[in-house]
Amino acid sequence: MAWSDILGQERVIELLKTHLQDERVAHAYLFAGPDGVGKRRLAFEMAKALNCTGAGNRPCDACTVCRQIARGTHPDVHSVVAGGASDQIKIDMIRHVIGRVALRPYSAAFQVAILEGAERLTEEAANSLLKVLEEPSAHTRFILTTAQFSACLPTIVSRCQLIRCRPLPADVVKQILITQKGCDEPTATAIASLSGGSASEALALADRWSTYDQWVSLLGSDAPPAWFERPLPESREGVAQLLDGMMRWLRDLAVTATSETAYIAHAGHAVALRRQVRGMDLDRCLDTVFELVALRDSLEQFVSPRLVAAVAREKWLNLIGK
Ligand SMILES: [Zn+2]
Structure with a gap:
């Protein structure tokens, strides 16, 4: 996967590329937008771009770091997803990831923690995370995502650079349906208009x-x-x-x-x-x-x-x- 494989988020990608080029990458980002618009893919692509060892454009998708991150096996990139019966991010999950990012990176330039579902942080977990966000270490980057921005704790939001990920244009959703599900044009058009700009919603509806x-x-x-x-x-x-x-x-x-x-x-x-x-x-x-x-x-x-x-x-x- 490369930046160009993430469809419909060109504005966000340009912004992130500028941050990388200018070496102005924030210590913590919050990617906010509906489900199925590419927030998770953007987060992992950013983790690759931060740590890529390729010579040209970052990420190169060819170096060991890029390939390990794509496979989810890089020791310096940590993913936390809300889960369990309560569907929350609990304090033990946050403590675990904080313990990992406190160490110097094993082989990459940055330890990157990707937290999916920031609105699902318990209060205890959020307080624990806040301490790290307030005093970030130079070799650590946090990327949080949320589909329910209004449900995120203001204290967390205020310590992150907010990046709004908009719903995908209908044409983009249509193209995804045609390519990935083999939908005919009228069906793809009908489903795209019902999807609210969410690729995951559209793909589920196609099934x-x-x-x-x-x-x-x-x-x-x-x-x-x-x-x-x-x-x-x-x-x-x-x-x-x-x-x-x-x-x-x-x-x-x-x-x-x-x-x-x-x-x-x-x-x-x-x-x-x-x-x-x-x-x-x-x-x-x-x-x-x-x-x-x-x-x-x-x-x-x-x-x-x-x-x-x-x-x-x-x-x-x-x-x-x-
Ligand atoms: Zn690379």
């Missing part, structure tokens, strides 16, 4: 596209029997997909009501959206969004997926007045 598309046709239908002819999904994933589809559809109904049709994500269903929005109470539409968000949360709390799906269908039929 279950046929089911998603069938649900969407049902959402646009005003015939309640169809809702009872089709079995509801039973898996947590399947129900989550249905709820996400419902929420995206409601967003599109709101957009259709404003006549800003260029922003409709389900562009292929514009006729059904226009028909459905006529006579629809948009306040109830909004209430339904909140109810669906609560149902989506309850799905994470191990409530029966079947029950969640049945309640969601009930709310949907109520909304469309059936």
